[in-house]
Every structure is written in structure tokens, then in C-alpha cells.
Amino acid sequence: MTKIEQATGGLMAVTVNVHGASVELRAVNEERLVGRYAYGNYMPNGVDRLLRLFQALNVPATFFVPGREIERHPGLIREIRDAGHEIAANGYALEDHSALGDAEFEALKKAHGIMSDFLGEAPLGWRAPDGLMSMKTLGYLTQLGYLYDSSFQDDDFPYRLDDDGGVGMIEIPQNPTLIDQNLFSIKQPDARVLKNWKEEFEGLRSVGAFVCQTLHPRQDYGVGRAPRMIKLEEFLRHTQYSPQPVVFKTCADIAKTALAA
């Protein structure tokens, strides 16, 4: 095991992509956020439930927030921060960063500015909206002072991004099975999602890996509704009653741990 693997094995990041109406606003304007375009409006309900659950289980989580959601729900996002969770960047309006071309750096700076002004400090982490990025993204993030990216799905442990253009940065890789959207978007019943998560967790723990879960506070492809929240609670408790319990950390803390290793 490398030093980073030793330092981050057994840590778990619980991450939330705060995707409300910014998803639907890519397709329609404000007046049309009704009917089939109303799913994103559910988001605050999901965030409320997540905050209660994380408090009950003592989970420090990382919330990736698009700039547009900060503008639409400043009170809610402040509540998340005041509960002690990390707020990290996630674009402005869920742009496709693989297609922005020369406009990408400006877009990153805009979202970075909105979030920095709101928080009173610069965010340390970034996640590509929908996981889409360009070959230049990591270099831009380095220039803006980011400590980590969390957009890839290609490793069992965090790793250094120096060879990928993110000089001095850490990647906090996501686990595809532990992304709620991947399972709920193909309409898996909640019990089957929990089964998948538990099996994946046991496999990861058997090799001492790092664990990253990705959640959405939505009702369609997210974990926002109450029955799903109960399954999430069972899963998070399972990670603690395991013979090899994980330690919850924010992504920023994990990145600092990796950089110091």
C-alpha cells in the first residue's frame, strides 16, 4: 500500500450533489418549473431530511452546490454550512464543462466567485456537473487554488492529480455503485439499492479501500423521499456496526490527509 492508501483506507466521504431546479432550468425557464419539470423543486425536502439524518448519525458530509442553487436557496445552503458540513463547488448552472471550450475558465471563475462571496472563503473542492469535464479543467482548478477534485470514478483510493494536470491537487474518486442516481434512475426498488450498497461496502472494506458515497436530495433519481432515507440510514448505520467501521470525513479533510501522507 502507498502512503496515501494507508492514510485514506477506511475513511468514508458522504457527498451530496445539491441539484434542485438548476437541473430543469437547463431545459426550460422559471415559469415552466411545473409538471414534469418540477422534480427539482423537491430538493429542499431532501436536504432537510439529510441534515437531520447526518446530525443523528454524526456524519460530517460534503455538499457540492451549483452557484445557481446558492442564489435560489441562500438560507438553505447557509443552514447546511452552519450544521458543520463542507460546501464545495459544482459549477454555476450545471454546465457541460467538456463543451465550454474557451469560455470554461470564465465559467469556473464566475461560480468560484459566487461561492467565495457567499461563504466568505474560497471553496477547497470541485465536482464536475454531471461528471463532464475537459482536459483543461484540472489545470484551471489548480490556478483557482482548489485542493481537490471529486469527478472521477477510477480508483479505490484518493490519488494525486499531478500527472493529470491538477498539479498539487488530490482526486477523491467516486464509487459508481454508491452513486444513488445510477440505481434510482433505472428504477431499482429501494431494498435492492440497499442490497447493492451493503455488498459494495463489504467488498471495499475487505481490501481496506476508501469509500465515497454520492447522494442527491431529489425525489426522482435521488434519495430525498422518506422511504429511501430510511434505507440510507440503515446503510450508514451498517458502516458503523461493521467489524471494520469506517470513519466519516469531509472531502476537504480527506484531501488534506492525502496531501500530508
Added chain:
Amino acid sequence: MTSRWPQDARCVVNITVDFDGLSNETGKKLLPIGKYSHGRYSAKRGVPRFFELFERLGIKATFYVPGYDAECFPAAVRSIADAGHEIGAHGYLHEAYDLGEEEPFYLRKTHKILTDLLGASPVGWRNPGGGKSDLTIKVLRELGYIYDSSEKAADFPYFPVVAGQRLRDFVNLPDNTSSLDDAPFYRDSMTPPSEVCEQWKAEFDTAYAEGGYYDLIVHPRSGFGSGGPTRAKALENVILYIQRHPGVLFQRQVETARWCLQNPDLWPERTHPWSGRQ
């Protein structure tokens, strides 16, 4: 039941691994980063994990490698051959689409890349994502290939018909991408690995009962593959289950192909034990 297999085996098992690194996404004009980074897992984690697993279980496997991945990950691909596994060709950019008249060019290109890298030519080929045409076998034979593992027409090996002639120097080792391939289960239905394991055991039970052929297809990547610890464990449990049965012969596909070519009369057009029809 009379055996058709070497050593009077009751069932032959090929474990086949489609490397599918960056070629898969690059071939679809997607940048292999962010949510399309699953192929980066192959060389970094999946292939070493499979090596360790196969060595522990005493198995030699066949790895299908796209030419582009051999260019991107030469050390990892060389290590496959060094560990005694077979390397077959699998397209250049994992072309699941129709290449038209450019197909021979890309078949030759990948053939040269793999031959130069390994110092030996591949003799087996598997279509990437179903991409194959009426030109394919013609070109593969010119390049010295002796088998193809792409067809869905049978459960047993068989000799393909090309231009009205049934070949005797080139054999099809069928690949079942419906239920013996990890990708559909882990991509389309996200089936829990424990259930995939049970499915593959049940598939083996019928192959074993028929004195048959069992070709299990896995990918070392993240995402739809089996490279991660949970799914690699499911693969291990399947292999351990198979190994508890007497008379099972694990082979690389090249050995299975050579056996079929040396014993062509054992493989009539319709080869199911209960079928007398031709």
C-alpha cells in the same frame, strides 16, 4: 456421455477478460475523464486484481486488448503476457460500430501494435461491442488468426461458413453476451454481485450437464466491469464453485481453439448432444 474435450474433460471453461481501458470512451468520442473515467481503472486496479485472483486459483485466462489501449498502457499489457495469459485482439478504438471498408486497416493496425509490443502475434479476436462484418474473418485469416470469439449462434464451438464454404482452419468460440458477460448486469440492470454470481453458477450447471463449453466474459474496469473488489469476489466465488466439480478443464481460448481445429469431426454444424439434425 462421451467427451468431446481433451483429457476426456466433462466441460471446458474459458475465463476471458476484455481489457477495455480508454479505448471504449475514446472510440465514442468521449473524453475518458470524470464520469467517463471507468477505463482508467483497468490498468491501475482491475488487471492487477485479476492477476492476483487467477494466480491464487491456478488459472490462465485470455485477455482481449484493443490496440489503442496497448498504446496507452504498454506495461500493463505486456505484464498480461508475462504472467502467462493469452492476449487476443479486440479492435483498435473498441469500434462497436460499422467501420465499413476501413475495417481491414484497423484490424491490421491493432495486429501490428500487439505483435510489436509482445513479440508474438495474437491468434484470437473478439468483436468489440458486436462490431463485426462479412469482411472480418477474411482479414483475420490472412493475418493468421485461428479463432474468433464473437458469435451468438451456438453454445458449442463451431466452424463458420464463409462465402458458402464451411471453414476447417478457423473456429468460432461463441461468446454469450446475454448472461455470461458482466457488462449487461452491471450496466443495464445494476444487479447485485451476489445475484450475478448465482446466475453464472446456474449457467455453469447447464454447461456441465451438457458436457459443454463455458466462456465467462469480464471486464477489469470500474463502472460496468468486475475490476472492483466486490465484483472480483463474485467472480472468484463462481470460479471456486466450478473448481469443486470433477472433470472441468480451464483453458486459455487458444488451447480450446487448437483442440477444435485438430479434431474438426467432433464439431458438426449442430453440436447439441440431443440434436441429430444438421
